[in-house]
Amino acid sequence: MSVDVVYVGVDTLQKFMVDVFVGCGVPRADAEVCADVLITSDLRGIESHGIGRLKMYYDGIKKGLHKPVTEFEVIRETPTTAVVDGHNGMGHVIGVRSMQMAIEKARTFGMGSVAVRNSSHYGIAGYYALMAVKAGMIGMSFTNARPSVAPTFGVRPMLGTNPIAFGAPTDEECPFVYDAATSITQRGKIEVLEREEKPIPEGWVIDQNGKFTTDTKAALEGFPKDENALLPLGGLGELLGGHKGYGLGTMVEIFSASLSHNAFMHDLPGGGGLPVKIGHFFLAINIEHFCPLDEFKATTGAILRELRQSKKAPGATRIYTAGEKEYEMEKLVRAQGIPVNTNLQKDIKVMQTELGLTRYHFPF
Ligand SMILES: NC(=O)c1ccc[n+]([C@@H]2O[C@H](COP(=O)([O-])OP(=O)(O)OC[C@H]3O[C@@H](n4cnc5c(N)ncnc54)[C@H](O)[C@@H]3O)[C@@H](O)[C@H]2O)c1
Numbered sequence: 251m252s253v254d255v256v257y258v259g260v261d262t263l264q265k266f267m268v269d270v271f272v273g274c275g276v277p278r279a280d281a282e283v284c285a286d287v288l289i290t291s292d293l294r295g296i297e298s299h300g301i302g303r304l305k306m307y308y309d310g311i312k313k314g315l316h317k318p319v320t321e322f323e324v325i326r327e328t329p330t331t332a333v334v335d336g337h338n339g340m341g342h343v344i345g346v347r348s349m350q351m352a353i354e355k356a357r358t359f360g361m362g363s364v365a366v367r368n369s370s371h372y373g374i375a376g377y378y379a380l381m382a383v384k385a386g387m388i389g390m391s392f393t394n395a396r397p398s399v400a401p402t403f404g405v406r407p408m409l410g411t412n413p414i415a416f417g418a419p420t421d422e423e424c425p426f427v428y429d430a431a432t433s434i435t436q437r438g439k440i441e442v443l444e445r446e447e448k449p450i451p452e453g454w455v456i457d458q459n460g461k462f463t464t465d466t467k468a469a470l471e472g473f474p475k476d477e478n479a480l481l482p483l484g485g486l487g488e489l490l491g492g493h494k495g496y497g498l499g500t501m502v503e504i505f506s507a508s509l510s511h512n513a514f515m516h517d518l519p520g521g522g523g524l525p526v527k528i529g530h531f532f533l534a535i536n537i538e539h540f541c542p543l544d545e546f547k548a549t550t551g552a553i554l555r556e557l558r559q560s561k562k563a564p565g566a567t568r569i570y571t572a573g574e575k576e577y578e579m580e581k582l583v584r585a586q587g588i589p590v591n592t593n594l595q596k597d598i599k600v601m602q603t604e605l606g607l608t609r610y611h612f613p614f
Contacts, residue, residue, distance in 0.1 A: 254591065254592050255589045255590065255591045255592075256589075256590055256595070256612075256613050256614050257586050257587030257588065257589055257590070258587050258588055258590050258612060258613070259587050259588075260289060260292070260293065260583065260584055260587065260588060262610065262612075263289065263292070263301050263588050263590075264285050264286075264289045266598070266602075266607065266610055267281075267284070267285035267288055267289065267301065267304055268281045268282055268284075268285045269281075269605070269607050270304060270308060270601050270605060270607070271284050271285060271307070271318075271340075273601075273605035273607070274307075274308055274311040274312070274318050275311065275318035275319065276311075276318040276319070276340060277318075277319060280319075280320060280340055280343045283340075283342050283343050283346050284307070284340055284342040284343065286342075287342040287345070287346070287372070287373040287374065287377050288300050288301060288303065288304065288342075288373060289301075290374065290377050290380075291303075291373060291374045291377070292583060292588045293579070293580045293583050293584065294374070294376070294576035294577075294579055294580060295575065295576055295579030295580075295582075295583065296374055296376075296576070297442055297589070298436065298438025298439050298441060298442050299373050299374045299438055300588065301588060301590065301594065301598075302438070302441065302442065302445065302594055303371075303373070303438070304597070304598075304601065305597040305600070305601060306371070307340075307371070308601055310370065310371075310526070313523055314523045314524075314525070315370065315519075315523070315524070315525060315526050316338050316339065316340060316341070316370035316371075316525060316526055317337070317338050317339050317340075317525075318339075318340065319339065320336065320337070320339025320340045320343040320344060321336075321337040321339055322334060322336065322337075322339065322343070322344060322347050323335045323336075323337060324351075329355060329358070329359045330355050330356075330359045330360075330361050330362055330363065331355075331362075331363050331364070331365075332348075332351055332352075332355075332363075332364045332365070333364075333365050333366075333367070333509070333510050333511075334347075334348050334351075334364055334365070334366045334367070334510070335366075335367055335368050335510075336366055336367065336368045336369035336370070337368055338368050338369075338370060338525035338526070338527065339369070339370070340370060341369045341370040341371045341372035341373070341528060341530075342372055342373055342377075344366055344369045344370075344372065344530070345366075345369070345372040345373075345377070345378050345391070345530060345532070346377075346378070346381070348364040348366050348378075348530065348532045349364070349378040349381045349382065349389070349391065349532045349534070350381070351364050351532075352364045352382070352389075352532045352533060352534040353381065353382055353385045353387060353389075353534045355534070356382075356387055356534040356535060356536040357385075357536060359536075360535070360536045360539035360540075361533070361534070361535055361536065361539075362532075362533070362534045363531070363532065363533045363534075364531070364532045365505070365506075365509035365510035365529070365530075365531050366510055366512075366529055366530040366531070366532075367507075367510035367511060367512035367513075367527070367529050368512065368525070368527050368529075369393075369527075369528045369529065369530055370525070370526045370528055371395070371526065371528060372393055372528070372530060374413075374415075374429060375391045375392065375393060375413040375414065375415035375429055376391075376415040376417065376427050376429030376576075377415075378391035378415065378532055379391050379415040379416055379417030379427060379429065380417050380425070380427060382417060382534040382535075383417040383418065383419050383425045383427070385534070386419055386537065386538075386543050387419075387534045387535055387536050387537060388416070388417065388418050388533075388534070388535040388537060389415070389416075389417045389532075389533065389534055389535075390414075390415060390416050390417075390531075390532070390533040391415045391530065391531065391532050391533070392412065392413070392414055392415075392501075392502040392505045392506055392530065392531045393410075393412065393413060393502070393506055393528060393529070393530045393531075394409075394410045394412055394502060394503050394506035394507060394512075394514060394515075394518065394528060394529050394530075395410025395411055395412060395437075395518070395528065396410055396473075396474070396518050396526070397409060397410060397473075397515050397516055397518070398410060398411060398433070398437050398473045398479065398480050399411060399412075399432075399433045399479060399480045399481070399482055399496075399499055400456065400479035400480070400481065400482075401482070401496050402482060402487065402488060402492045402493040402496045403487070404479075405456060405457075405458050405459070405460050405479060406476050406479065407473055407476060407478070407479040407480070408515055408516070409432075409433075409482075409496075409499040409500065409503055409515065410499075410502075410503070410515075410518070411431035411432065411433045411435075411436040411437055411480065411499075412431065412432045412433075412498075412499045412502035412503060412506070413429065413430060413431045413432065413436070413502070414428070414429075414430065414432060414498065414502060415427070415428065415429040416428045416429075417429075417573070418546075418550055419537075419543070419546070419547055419550070420547050420550040420551040420554060421544075421547040421548050421550070421551035422551050422554070423577075424573055424574055424577040424578075425573055425577075426550060426554060426571060426572055426573050427572055427573035427576065428572035428573070429572070429573075429576075431483070432482065432483050432495050432498040432499035432502055433480045433481065433482055433483060433495065433499065434453070434454050434480060434481045434482065434483055434484070434485055434495070435454050435480065436480075437470075437473070437480070440454075440455070440466060440469055440470055440480075441470065443466045444466045444467060444470055444593075445591055445593040445594055446591060447466075448466065449464040449465070449466060450463065450464045450465070450466050450469060451464070452464055453481070453485055453486070454480060454481060455469045455478055455479065455480055455481070456478065456479055456481060456486070457472070457477065457478055458476075458477055458478075460486075462486075463478060481495075482494075482495030482496040482498075482499055483495025483498065483499075484496075503515065505531040506528070506529035506530055506531055507529045509531065510529050510531075512527065512528075512529030513527040513529070514529070554571040557569060557571055558570070558571055590612075590614070595612070595614040598612065598614075599612075599614075
């Protein structure tokens, strides 16, 4: 089957997402938050976590994996810290409210950190780091996820793809935003390959014999059954630093579970109608409590410029710093629209039909 792509306007898809969330019982203000996180992902060119994931949330609510109405409970609080119980509500809503709390604490006390338990999938970790950057602060965010990554020298998926997001403002328009999984790739990219009907590049996924597999569909079916595993950042074994990705993924698991007393690794339910119980961590650092913001921005900008202007490898045309590709992508996506391939078109049609959203006229 060929996988045709059509481009749909950002505003149309964002409104559609809001209506789908509302149709699932999410209050409108919360639905707008959820759609904003998803559309930001598409705008930044992170196709794995935007409109492509809408059906996952739609199905998740129907299956009872998370609740459409979010009950956000602060169960422990100090001037600089908080522990939140999300009561299995919408991860985006819980994430945004938690990062807002961290920013408010940092505004007054210099630092703010919030640990969250009983949440659900909150999308791109970078969204929350960017919230702090927009407030003139450093932001960090971590989340755990269902196991899909094997520890170094292991074959059973034990850790989630556990992303790290770090954002800092600079004296350039584009902030520094490092936002990536601690595995060599993340599950969402395997889902994108499945929708595009492409194989997995060798070196990303192993089977129970520790051998690489490139079968996309089999791998996605194999993760929950423990038959396949993604490799940590750095890849197989220690030679290329796989143990360092493994260490970082474990750090994220600790931040996401130990401080908030959340479920971890195989105790995160993988379906069957049980709530997903994901944990997150948010940190905001008020730069002004360390040095003048302008000074910080100038130093950070200088670091980034020096990196980008350093000697290039033969054949390379450009050295990037984190956040640049996504920043440039946003302009392109706003102009051309969001790519929607055949398989995603089918998902959109299902949600549109089931919710009776007849006022949308998609070009497919
Ligand atoms: N919620 C979850 O459970 C979950 C789990 C895993 C990943 N994610 C999200 O998935 C998204 C993608 O993750 P990923 O691991 O596929 O990311 P990735 O491998 O695409 O790496 C993205 C990061 O690397 C930077 N980058 C890319 N090319 C670069 C270059 N040449 N030089 C310097 N920096 C460069 C980007 O600016 C960005 O910060 C992230 O937004 C992440 O938060 C979410």
